[in-house]
Amino acid sequence: MYDPVIGELVEELGRFPGVGPKSAQRIAYWVLDADAEEIEQLAKVLVEVKRRVKFCKVCGNVADDDLCRICRDENRDPTMICVVEESKDVIAIERTREFAGRYHVLGGAISPIDGIGPDDLRIHELLPRLADGQVREVIIATDPNLEGEATATYLTRLLADFDLEVTRPASGLPVGGDLEYADEVTLGRAMAARRSSAGKAGVE
């Protein structure tokens, strides 16, 4: 249906999240019409971003240097760590402005059926961060689905030996969804009204 050159472009564009076949075609023809310079600039940015992106040595968040923006920020509360599955969850929680501590990005959730166990996530990297006793609270904000829930169960058990409060965002986040899709108000409320992960009374 397309000339092979265009067909290949449409196919590649169609792999972008949220881009269906129609949009892919529309973008492909936009590329054909655009100035060569414009396209070269776009291609350069893509290559550059992919080359420069790093992951924070401390928390695993996306970073442009050894440490991410949040770990570099001295105004962040060093007594709280919020554990999330992915970098995009950091952004979701940042948008709520309910959390001023630091993060720990696991890189996913425990999913035995996919062969992903605790050792495949950045769980070991969390423990040294708790060693000096400065952290008083760990908030486990994994996705509100069963893998997220089971990962939280695992972490809660692991952290039981540490002298700190382990909490979870209040229930109210609908089960089955991704954290990144929770709206700011709901997520903000859930973060503010945390509950103890051991099933005890709330923190506040």
Add this chain to the structure above:
Amino acid sequence: MPSYNDEGVVLRTHKLGEADRIVTILTRGNGRVRAVVKGVRRVGSRFGASCEPLSHIDVQLYEGRNLDRMTQAVIRRSYGTELAGDYPDWTAAIALAEVAERLTPVEREANLQQYLLLIGALRAICDDRRDANLVLDAFVLRSMAVAGWSASFHDCARCGAAGPWRSFQLASGGSVCDACRQYGATTPRPQTVALLGALLSGDWDEATTAGPQVRSEASGLVAAFLQWHSERGLRSWPLVERAGSV
């Protein structure tokens, strides 16, 4: 028959695109089916927890060329929610799902016995509070029997000579007599072979008397037996938390 109703247990889910999922369901009447669920990862999706692993649901599916599409789902019971707070039990239950998937290789081929075994195993963990590891091992042995790979843990698996026998041979399907014994046969503890027999026949009183070493050896043989016949191991098996492994 473009759309049909059934009940089933969600075995596994995959993320698809930005907000969709593909769910694999073992249904009561239509065997294992895979279906796309649109928008399920968005907040407020009407599907919510119904598409989570180990949910027992009533579904309406719309038949597609490759994958079906889920149009409605109502939860009967969410075994996943009940188990997610108990990590060892949850890992065992997820392994049940992977075994059920592995032993139903052909999609849309009704397998009522396998379905009932799965529901039975989930209830044994959640309701009867049976040891999840023993339930898993029993489930594998019985599911394999349903799939046509019945094991023998007493009489000789090859010639039927009355046992018990000391030798155990995976390729032959369990215990073997001295005459049938071939190169590579092993000699597990007699209590281990007795435990395997109890698990296969559902003798829980006998099974629960076994000590940790016997249970561990039995699990190893169950895993090897499954791997021998299904040609590869389960991804979840090494991640099942077994008593004493913490």
